[in-house]
Amino acid sequence: MTAAETPRTFDHEHCGCCGRQLPASEVVELGTTPGVFICVGCALWAARRAGPVAALRQLRFTPLGALARRLTGSRATPGTAQAAVPILPSADLDRTAAFYTAAGFSETERHDGYLLLHNSGVELHFTHESTPTPGQCFVHVADAVKLCKQLRERGTAGAGEVAEQDYGLHEFVLTDPDGNRIRFGSPTS
Template identity: 35%
Template structure:
């Protein structure tokens, strides 16, 4: 296995987090009372319990850099996540960002922002 980094993100409820990410096409790889690992192809996210987290003030975030942003975005949109610019959870439209890359943003149930960035 090549060297890699994996985001570790908060979850108010590991059951709810697992259900949300399963709808996005992630598969549960590991779980116990204090940890959850979900993966979708080469994308892996790990979650730890944070029951007191306030999603409206969460500043947790991670970047997911992908080769086919359009396909990933379409799959996430088909999962039922609202396509919107406000609200939790939500998926924003793909746009060319001020830094020049095409990207969209997924805000999960816990207010964590995943930047979906095209390689």
């Protein structure tokens, strides 16, 4: 029986790369070629072949990345938290994007009244509010002292002084134009 003659079940799709028939929840349809699906394994293989690790990082923010997160998350114990993402207020999303881009973040998505920024594994979300009440969050980094120095060298406004805390962290606060306070910290040793 050829692939064209193979009976198709609606809860399964064939990967257009490896040809395996998989549950529909384990493949994603390619946006530019409707009816063609690819599995996570083939998507990761293609990303590795296409370029450096940066390609894999970008994959996280695509439908394939969402699929991979959903699949790996499905193995976790139900109710187990995977991550927390702060949603901070912004009176001007363009100004917020410019501020955090200068601080080393990348704008990855924008929707009506909503902005998503990333830096390595850190994700910040902003929602438009005409009169924002400032929020705050904590971001773990490898070296807070080095990061603060880099921000100051870039001329990023709002970067406070690094302080060694009695609980074993170097910390500093970055205050954005809306008054949001992002506290960065790393172990002292």
